[in-house]
Amino acid sequence: MEINTGDTAWVLASAALVLFMTPGLALFYGGMVRSKSVLNMMMMSFIALGTISVSWVLWGYSEAFGESWNGLIGNPFQHFGLDGLLGERVFGTIPAAAFVAFQSVFAIIAVALVSGAIADRAKFTAWTVFTVVWATIVYFPVAHWVFAFDGFAADKGGWIANQLKAIDFAGGTAIHINAGAAGLALAFVLGKRVGFGKDPMRPHNLTLVMIGAGILWFGWFGFNAGSALGANGTAAVAWVNTLAATGAAMLGWLVVEKSRDGHPTSLGAASGVVAGLVAITPACSALTPVGSVVLGVVAGAACAYAVGLKFRFGFDDSLDVVGVHLVGGLIGTIGVGFLGSASAPAGVDGLFYGGGVDQLWRQVVGALAVLVFSFVVTYVIGTVIQRTIGFRLETEAEVAGIDLEEHAETSYDINGLASGRFGTGSGAAVPTAATKTHEGASA
Amino acid sequence: MEINTGDTAWVLASAALVLFMTPGLALFYGGMVRSKSVLNMMMMSFIALGTISVSWVLWGYSEAFGESWNGLIGNPFQHFGLDGLLGERVFGTIPAAAFVAFQSVFAIIAVALVSGAIADRAKFTAWTVFTVVWATIVYFPVAHWVFAFDGFAADKGGWIANQLKAIDFAGGTAIHINAGAAGLALAFVLGKRVGFGKDPMRPHNLTLVMIGAGILWFGWFGFNAGSALGANGTAAVAWVNTLAATGAAMLGWLVVEKSRDGHPTSLGAASGVVAGLVAITPACSALTPVGSVVLGVVAGAACAYAVGLKFRFGFDDSLDVVGVHLVGGLIGTIGVGFLGSASAPAGVDGLFYGGGVDQLWRQVVGALAVLVFSFVVTYVIGTVIQRTIGFRLETEAEVAGIDLEEHAETSYDINGLASGRFGTGSGAAVPTAATKTHEGASA
Amino acid sequence: MEINTGDTAWVLASAALVLFMTPGLALFYGGMVRSKSVLNMMMMSFIALGTISVSWVLWGYSEAFGESWNGLIGNPFQHFGLDGLLGERVFGTIPAAAFVAFQSVFAIIAVALVSGAIADRAKFTAWTVFTVVWATIVYFPVAHWVFAFDGFAADKGGWIANQLKAIDFAGGTAIHINAGAAGLALAFVLGKRVGFGKDPMRPHNLTLVMIGAGILWFGWFGFNAGSALGANGTAAVAWVNTLAATGAAMLGWLVVEKSRDGHPTSLGAASGVVAGLVAITPACSALTPVGSVVLGVVAGAACAYAVGLKFRFGFDDSLDVVGVHLVGGLIGTIGVGFLGSASAPAGVDGLFYGGGVDQLWRQVVGALAVLVFSFVVTYVIGTVIQRTIGFRLETEAEVAGIDLEEHAETSYDINGLASGRFGTGSGAAVPTAATKTHEGASA
Amino acid sequence: MKLVTAIIKPHQLDEVKEALEAYGISGMTVSEASGYGRQRGHSEVYRGAEYTVDFVPKVRVEVLVDDIDAGSVADVILKSAQTGRIGDGKIWTVPVEDVVRVRTGERGVDAL
Amino acid sequence: MKLVTAIIKPHQLDEVKEALEAYGISGMTVSEASGYGRQRGHSEVYRGAEYTVDFVPKVRVEVLVDDIDAGSVADVILKSAQTGRIGDGKIWTVPVEDVVRVRTGERGVDAL
Amino acid sequence: MKLVTAIIKPHQLDEVKEALEAYGISGMTVSEASGYGRQRGHSEVYRGAEYTVDFVPKVRVEVLVDDIDAGSVADVILKSAQTGRIGDGKIWTVPVEDVVRVRTGERGVDAL
Ligand SMILES: Nc1ncnc2c1ncn2[C@@H]1O[C@H](COP(=O)(O)OP(=O)(O)O)[C@@H](O)[C@H]1O
Ligand SMILES: Nc1ncnc2c1ncn2[C@@H]1O[C@H](COP(=O)(O)OP(=O)(O)O)[C@@H](O)[C@H]1O
């Protein structure tokens, strides 16, 4: 079959947009922690760009989109190293490699999202190991369930897409519920930060948070509208719904803040944006724009309340992966069962549009299946890592600051007055001991 | 009619690019104010992303592109909630929803631009109300005048596009003159900041300004080249002209600075970039690349002088919406009348290319019509808001810092030494009073 | 010939992505210097956006892609001012102007890259002059050698592309080796910074570095996959290889750091990303994804060592243009000769895939030719500038900070307590002397 | 000699500086500080969680003066720093045994 | 009157503040400082080049007190700032000749 | 005991620190300051509007010393901080009544 260049152009552009979301997430998360842990926070996202890129190319793609084993997992050996996907192979209307590209960045950000739950206290090596293990055991299979449609990249695909037929256009279950449930599990495994609920841990740089939110929104158009895998009417509707729901969610969050706390905040606006984006992710092909506005307002307002759950129940989901991604993902996924409209591209009426509960129960089952699977398996993975190489940082290092401990770096040196001495270190390609002579000093 | 996937891909990508400009503007503006008001400055842009997204979906699109009432305004009820635009409907060569998407982000940034004139001193709620009212009464109608071509989205469109036939490819009048005139009106309504012309109000973070300028330039390729509504030769020429004029404008601004003040500055470079982008916006389909260089140099140099007008005339257009957007928009719009070349896609010769004054007077009339309409109506809207709910912040709150007053947030906590106590607040989903016990403390 | 809208859409989007890389580079570089020189560092990139945009439109494009003079240089007068490229002219499947657009941003970033070698100590006016001279004498000709294929934009193109037939898909030689060699030459011409190898010169803002690295990676998909000049299978494979090699290079760099210095750093992650992007640039159409992973690991690890060379040999390549771009560019360009696989779009087997040394020697010759040419000519240009208008800043100004000296600006004013007095300055469009009365003061 | 130290509101710094200049004081050292006292801090709210910041920004001004000037300098600062609202700050005076100008090595009153 | 100055670890600030409040001290001035002493700094590595930072972050707490309180205030700070690990800091006391409250012009003990 | 305070140019800090170390001083406290004096500030220009910054960055170094060391310590700082150009700063000495090491509670000279 011939490729369609317009569809290909849009998918390649979308893939780049989604890649950009992970650095965006690094900034969004990084701005929210204290200045002594911003680099580690950003590194947890960046390392996923490294480990998951490589895993994806080697076995991840094949595990997600290779020939299905009972709808549960793809054959990881079939396309090992992307074997057989470089040439003239076409999926739908685009080159196979374009589909590989597009799906790769979903895997990366799904992993990076989880890190928000364990800010400031995870050993970096342990987290690095976790990214690979979690992707392999949790994400790639779940992506298979949700994104592998029969007859597209392989004859047989995953059970949620093909048997259950839950609608999840761009990954409300596979990405957000999945990452949210995993974050919750890790928050339990690692325990609370020193001083959680007592010390003030306010965001150290809200301009970073806003940059991150801006990049996320921008990239999310690739995430959602790109999931049409072509430049067509479905993509355009997904685009518009992504705008409408997100704007509405920002308003929803801010109205809650204004009425409850007295002030609409910039962190609230950024958080509302993300909540709206999460909620519309599964639903963007299934709702009308007005339905999207409704979904957005509900998601924004609900998540604004949900972020308080961690204080009530005492788990330290530091940057609210649960409150925003799990809750937002549930609202969006289940919301399709209520707000779906046959006039939207997905063509399915939800409960409120006279479609009964047929689609609703599918959505609920899909959402819960991913939630439970992810939570349980992640809890096991996290526990094994904690019991073997250790996951949680030592208390003293955590208090002194994880950036110094794990990365030997300081995030900012704005005034430039900090004194210090220079050693050529080992970077000089000469033995370290010899170079630590610190041959002079003046700040 | 069939959609063209290549055109659709480009329009969807362009729409995302233009969406990204508003967070970019937030950073550009945010870096220029003092650190005590950066969050409010960014929030004035972000809230437009919320309110205008929703307004656009509900009635804004229809008001701008619904069936025309005498060339002055579209029928706001025809496509209320984007009714009738989701299906197979095609405008030109793209899905109707793609056009809706592309135009939505123009509305958002037009509103956000205005905020630069009233930095540091506007009540956030009043600004929020203003965004909706101004979009409804000023922007949507003007967009109709300029962007609604007969027979594209509706049979009859706006008077500037179809009767006057002024050339405004991407919105020099509808966006920049419009926002600039509105900014001027609001600067009068709100009055000067405390200490204007006396206190130093230097930019608190020029790296933010540069990030913002970079994002704006990047996004502006969607703005200008995307306005071709297809991936064609016109788009490509618009792209090249957008580069040429902008680079030239940066040089123009810096040369003025170097010769007048002794130093070319980074704020000058960023400002020159924006001035060039503004000026080439209406003109990018009508000029040759050499013509674009000329327009850019003129715009950069002229705006470098124009930003000083506020000190001479004593109005506090804090971030130079007048000096850059109004002046740059006028130069670009009227410049088409001089520099237009029939060899460019628009195919019209200006005065300098032997075309006489025919196009020139059309450009002048279009520019002035928007300027006067926007200034007058905005002045009225601003005054009504000031007299009813109040627009201007209390002096004491302004001096203490609008971020704390309006958003209860602090932008940066870089050194992390700030002491403070934690209260679970109302986010804990339990009554506020009970949780303000501040159950412990250690920084 | 008809244009293909999908190909055009992708090339226009790619061009915008590559444009975005230069502001990204400004941040990447800017974050690495001390806070007293961040603005100058960013300005060295920004000014290239100005000067090279204009030079490109006037004579640069024609010099690079006009009719060839012996494969060495294009005719600079043929398309002066882009004459003859606006209309219906088509190159391959895209409008001529789209090709002009795409190649313009390569020229800009090539120039900007060089600045990393001479951080903190170059007179800004001299650098501005250098950008134009270097582009004209070095970059445009080298771009002709490498990127001008016979029969595409002109009948006859450059010698590396057409006679030597070295594979350099997106500019490993023309951009990275070229800029790296030029940086080395300038580092010699300007000499070391005051305190080099003694004073601590740690990065003042690593979050900026990470933002920059994120933008670079994002934009690089346009750079590499866009170089297919169409939305096709080659572009898709280039995209996937760009992901795989970059992720692998980050891991390679971090593993070296972890084993050598004890800590994987965020600066290392960002640097590894760039090293990987550089290395895969020439190779992205010629390798399999597995080959790309191998190339990436090698490049990341090798560059992690190569950045230490400057201390050993005592040249102050401040931000490691040599260690990352020259070394990375050599690894990628020559790596094609080893790792090239006939199953990739370029269809050439390298030494490791049984292709013998045929392609290898071509790669080596191409790489060395550019390296030597660039180094020698740049050294001459730099020396002439130094001997005439002076290139190196005065010592005292360098120590006090180049931002204040050259741009009269301060990068950050975060706490806002800095006292100061306001003068309307010359911006008020009234004579400076009269306005320096400082009519009052209170911070 | 004496060292007169004043903790004042940041906004009053320029007025204090000008008043001191007018009085004939040509040098001073200024630094940032945070104050705790009758003047209350403020609350911030992030994702619904409330933080109370107890300290308010202040500026410290230090002036080395001759013994006979100490009282008047304190008065000059007092007048120029006063806004009458809570949190205006404190001024205190400490005896100094020796002062040296680093550039010249001059000592005592000559070093001021 | 006396000025009691303490250089302490940043983390102890809230405890010191609360202890002083409990003792009845209602005002103090705090600022950032960097300390050099037995407590070592740390090393950082950027692109393989090592930097040694010798100074460690500290907080300076200053309290103006009546003569008779000086000793007890120093003791209160001592107890609340102590962690027993190297780098806990110093407390010193300096005689003060005069204190003024800027807001009211009150002097001496009334100004505290 | 005495407290020797020096306001110096930021660039001289490392030299001062090394000179003090060489002399045998093992502890000190450093903080940022802004100075006003003979040394002029600078002008900045933003969109044509000029701002004059009057204060120049300085560093404050404080050393607690035994009475007999006070003079020599001031001299050591004097020599190491001197560049001979305007703005080199001041050194002054203040009497201290009591010093405590927080970690151990040691007092007086033992606490240094
Ligand atoms: N006992 C004290 N010792 C040191 N500084 C003090 C003391 N009391 C107050 N201050 C400083 O003076 C500032 C103003 O004091 P405050 O009690 O708020 O107002 P006022 O002096 O107007 O009654 C405080 O912020 C603090 O910096
Ligand atoms: N002689 C001194 N003069 C001034 N400050 C000092 C002096 N010695 C120590 N300090 C301060 O006290 C802090 C703690 O001192 P240090 O020697 O590290 O630990 P300890 O007091 O527990 O032995 C130092 O960081 C420094 O700020």
Ligand SMILES: Nc1ncnc2c1ncn2[C@@H]1O[C@H](COP(=O)(O)OP(=O)(O)O)[C@@H](O)[C@H]1O
């Ligand atoms: N009277 C003073 N009181 C306190 N600090 C002072 C005084 N005079 C000068 N200083 C400090 O000393 C610094 C250097 O003083 P300055 O007059 O600029 O140069 P110099 O001491 O070389 O004549 C000033 O920046 C300021 O920090």
